[in-house]
Amino acid sequence: MTTKSQRPEVVHDYPDTSAYDPKTRRMMDTMIAAERRFLAERELEECECKDGMFPNPAASVTSRRGFMAGTAIAMATAGALPRLASAAAPPGAVEYAVPEDPTKVQGRPIAQDGGYGTRSQFETEVRWRFPTKTLESSWTMTPLDKSRGMVTPSGLHFERHHGGIPTIDPARHTLTVHGMAKRPKKYTMADLMRFPSVTRFHFIECSGNTFTEWKQAMMKTVQVTHGLTSTSEWTGVPLSTILSEVGIKDGAAWILAEGADAAVMTRSIPIDKCWSDAMLVYAQNGEALRPEQGYPLRLLLPGWEGNTHIKWLRRLEISDKPFMTREETSKYTDQVKIGLARQFTFTMEAKSVITFPSGEMKLPGPGFYEVTGIAWSGRGKIQRVEISTDGGKIWHLAALQGPVLPISHTRFRFPWKWDGTPAMLQSRCIDETGYVQPTIQDLVAARGVDGHPKFGSIYHNNGVQTWLINPDGSVVNGNHQA
DSSP: OOOGGGSOOOOOOOOOOTTSOHHHHHHHHHHHHHHHHHHHHOOOOOOGGGTTSSOOTTOSOSSHHHHHTTOOOOOSSTTOOOOOTTSSOOTTBOOOOOOSOTTSSOOOOTTTTOSSOOBOTTOOOOOEEOOOSOSSSEEEEOOGGGOOSSOOOGGGSOEEESSOOOOOOTTTOEEEEEESBSSOEEEEHHHHHTSOOEEEEEEEEOTTTTGGGSSSOOOOSHHHHHOSEEEEEEEEEEHHHHHHHHOBOTTOOEEEEEEOSTTOOEEEEEHHHHHHTOEEEEEETTEEOOGGGTTTOEEEOTTBOGGGSOSSEEEEEEESSOOOOGGGTTSSOEEOTTSOEEOOOOBOOOEEEEEESOTTOBOOSSEEEEEEEEEEOTTSOEEEEEEESBSSSSOEEOEEESOOOTTSOEEEEEEEEEOSSOEEEEEEEEETTOOBOOBHHHHHHHHOSOSBTTTBOOSOOOOBOEEEEOTTSBEEEOTTOO
């Protein structure tokens, strides 16, 4: 019998696309090429304790220290985003000269950045845009491998757009509430901000998160496999406050939420959700919503799929039945293997992923490491996270880092001594309802893979993610191999 130490090294390259039809092959090859460029442009990890963990084929140095000593890094492709402090500053930063000894010279004058602030020129994390055909109907992914704690910076919160990002003057924006309302009303932003507000931490996750992994290990990094989820602090008015003011007629059961973007995004929402914890949000992480997150007003439905959190919200129509819009009929439904489709699968079930170590990282050698990642559930708090280093045969309890809040990312940590032999890292979470995160194989067995010609399915993949650790320390996507 082959022992663990005798297993051959796993080298995960992208799947062969030659067997697919030409249209599917072009789409998949475009995705693969985009991620290859992204990885080639990626800067090395700056932390000295993790030297060598992020191999960069475009780099001629092995660590950030080498760069700081004056070694240059060549960019892999033309038009790549600048990454180095000696070149143009990365997005969100300003380039400044670096003194040999900062204690020997005066620092920069205060407020020279205009009064809003910038991040350090040495921080390079950015969202990655999925290579859709158009720039207006596309999405970007949060760099989860670089995340700390539970909150996502506003500038790194994932995006999903169907008609681009509208520019809206809040002084002219209104929210109309009508239909089966006793007192229909149009609210200005000033009107809404006069109501008592609430502030809560919640994640939002696109129901298409991890859609590339249904049939096989497709993409390489955790940013691309799981980056369509983020947690923020949200401030706004409980929707129940507005419903109470307009009055709801007998028989009302659904509300149509409509956005003011070019796609006029619409979704039908059960009225019970609107009464319970739905929010009309106008602030994120202590400031006004960013335009890509729905400025000046968005609907927040804690724990439900991201497509229902209508951005640039302009209208709420109350009805006795769902409206059967495009986004809940031909889209955002889950086809199953018996030829039927699940509709209105709103809740994002419990899910977790290890962010360190994860795909395209490289452990410097055997020794102690702290495995870390995030877990979340649309049904409430994360109760427990378990870690396996052998592909799910044995599970160990991980520590949860506070605060542990309902319907929010929760960071977990697990001390691990790697002995240099092949390992299969996994995490699984259990939420406060007792729901246990399933494997991808469990999900495929229940639903099949007939829902999409390219990937097998699209929505609600909350399966356990596997990362393979090779003897040389390289980390690759090991989905469907555990």
